[in-house]
Amino acid sequence: MKKNEKQMSSTGIKTLDKVLGGGLYLGENVLLEIESGTLAKEFVYAFIKQGILEGNQAIYLDFIYPPQALIAQLAPLIESLPEGGESKFLVLDCFSESLGQGELIFSDFYDKAPAWMKKVPSSKDPEQFHRFFGRIEREFVTPGTRLVFNSLSLMEHIWGHETVKTFFSHVCPALYAYNTLALWTIAKNAHPKEFCALIEHITQVVIELSRQDSKRFLEVKKAGWRYDPQTFQRHEYIVTGQEIKIL
Numbered sequence: 001m002k003k004n005e006k007q008m009s010s011t012g013i014k015t016l017d018k019v020l021g022g023g024l025y026l027g028e029n030v031l032l033e034i035e036s037g038t039l040a041k042e043f044v045y046a047f048i049k050q051g052i053l054e055g056n057q058a059i060y061l062d063f064i065y066p067p068q069a070l071i072a073q074l075a076p077l078i079e080s081l082p083e084g085g086e087s088k089f090l091v092l093d094c095f096s097e098s099l100g101q102g103e104l105i106f107s108d109f110y111d112k113a114p115a116w117m118k119k120v121p122s123s124k125d126p127e128q129f130h131r132f133f134g135r136i137e138r139e140f141v142t143p144g145t146r147l148v149f150n151s152l153s154l155m156e157h158i159w160g161h162e163t164v165k166t167f168f169s170h171v172c173p174a175l176y177a178y179n180t181l182a183l184w185t186i187a188k189n190a191h192p193k194e195f196c197a198l199i200e201h202i203t204q205v206v207i208e209l210s211r212q213d214s215k216r217f218l219e220v221k222k223a224g225w226r227y228d229p230q231t232f233q234r235h236e237y238i239v240t241g242q243e244i245k246i247l
Contacts, residue, residue, distance in 0.1 A: 009144070009181060012050030013043070015246035016218070019235060020205070021226045026143060027176040028204040028224075034151075035188045038209035038216050039239045044148055045077045046244060047183050051146035052081055052088045058146045059136065063094040063123065063154035067109045070095075071117065076242060086116045090140065094123035098158045126159045130167060143179035151185040152199065161195045172202050218246055 008023045017023040024030065034040040044060075051058040062070055070093065078086060096106035096119050110119055122128035141147075149155070156164045168184075175182045186199070188208065200206050206222035219234045220226075237246045 006179075009054065010050050011043075012046030012048075013244045013246070015237075016043075016244070019218075019220060019231055019246060020223060021228060021231060024181055024205065025225070026179040026181065029172045029175060029182045029184060029202075030205040030207060031152075031199060031203045032183060032185045033188045033206065033208040033221075034185055035208075035210045037211050040185065040209055041073065042239050042242055042244055043209070044150065044183060044185070045074075045242060047181075048089070048146060048148060049077060049080060051144070051181065052085045054144065055088070056144040056146060057088050057090065057140050057142070058148075059090045059092065059140060060148045060150070061092045061094055061120075062150045063098065063158065064150055066095055066100055066106055067093045067113065067117065067119070068106075071114070080242065086114070089116045091117040092136075093117065093119045094129075096123075097121055098124040099154070124158065126163045126167060130170075133171065137174070137178070141175075141178050141180055145178070145180045147175065147180060147182040149182070149184045151187065153185075153187040153190055156191065156195070161192065165195065165198055168199060169202060176204070 006025045006027065008025055010017050010023045011020065032040060032043065048058045048060060065073065070091070074091065081089070096102065100106045107119070120129070120132060122132045152164060152168070155167070172182070184203065188210070200222060204224050205220070208219045208221055210217050210219070216237055216239070217234050218237050220231050223231055235246045237244055
């Protein structure tokens with residue numbers, strides 16, 4: 001299938017869609033390279049919300065935050081969804097059994113956790129996690145499904161960069177073939193150049209978020225099948241509440 005025959009979908013941010021020539025093509029994996037203080041979670045939540053508004057499944061895998069912090073962070077997103085929107089949302093807590101080391105304070109959270117939030121028991125072991133993710137693919141992933149992996153940096157810290165490269169090299173092309181939309185976050189300037197070069201090579205879209213003094217900037221470093229020079233220029237953006245506007 002030629003690229004111009006594939007369906008495009010919104011990122012959830014109209015001004016970013018314009019920068020990308022209309023949005024994202026189904027199948028694309030987006031690497032979001034994040035500098036501290038750039039309010040990256042608003043980009044992530046806009047991406048998730050757009051998928052749910054379109055009636056698609058959204059799956060959010062988080063390795064960074066304990067469940068108590070994660071549910072608090074997600075509250076504004078949940079409140080902004082249409083009635084019943086949570087039925088299309090699945091949050092997978094990959095922290096509790098990896099960096100959280102299975103501590104009871106994290107496990108006990110699930111006695112009263114919402115139905116859309118689940119603990120991943122195999123997140124510390126990459127082989128077990130890969131098998132678990134295969135089950136997620138079979139059960140939940142269809143064309144248009146949106147996935148967020150937050151973040152490659154924590155995955156690398158837990159598993160090592162060679163294992164993460166192997167996982168990414170397998171999963172990224174598979175999600176492309178499934179016609180999903182996937183967003184992978186990574187900390188800017190926190191990894192060896194060779195590691196970043198491979199990740200950037202495999203993915204279809206690379207977006208960098210950075211800061212300079214009090215201003216925040218977005219730069220598309222890679223976006224297949226986009227030829228407008230404006231796409232690859234550096235753009236300032238502002239965040240007001242959950243709204244993002246690229247100038």
